[in-house]
Amino acid sequence: MACLLSKNSFASQYPAVIKAGDYFPDIPLSGSLSSNDEKYLGLLGRKAFSLSDIRAKVLWIEVFSIYCAICQKQATKFNRLYELVQKDDFISRNMKMIGIGTGNNNKEVAHFRKYYDVMFPLIADPDFKVHEALKKARTPLVILLDKRSGPYKILTILDPARPTETLIEDIRTELHKIKPVH
DSSP: BOOOOOOOHHHHOOOSOOOOOOOOOOEEEEOOOOOHHHHHOOOOSSEEGGGGGSSOOOEEEEEEOOTTTHHHHHHHHHHHHHHHHHHOHHHHHEEEEEEEETTHHHHHHHHHHHHHHHOOOOOEEOOOOHHTTTOOOOOOOOEEEOOOOSSSSEEEOOOTTTHHHHHHHHHHHHHHHOOOOO
């Protein structure tokens, strides 16, 4: 699976496979979540769950592969983003962050999380279900998903190459557009 260097370079070389406004299915997920992850996502005691079970109006989803060099480099940036989200009352009340390791099993995802000290929940997608639902999009892919109704709608595809502070502003802008709880 090739890595996406930036949204702009990707867009200029390949046709768009997914875009804002596309719908995303309520995909069944499973994995080894810590008790803190379960609490953060509102999934206490569940080993199998789907996106609809996660308690959030909006999901920030990073689709990654542990074998993607860009994904590895961005782990520190996304940890910083998670910290900033947790300090921002408006964003943290309305959005949760998850990573989905496409083509990666639980052991690989656990290793990635430990090695890069990833602070937000990571979920394995060993059978490429998420990858297929996203029309085989390249990694890394970062989307904001509106969970307030079904089917879920992709609000935007964020450029993972942008600075962390810019990503926070991009998220805030998207959240204000949909008028979630302040």
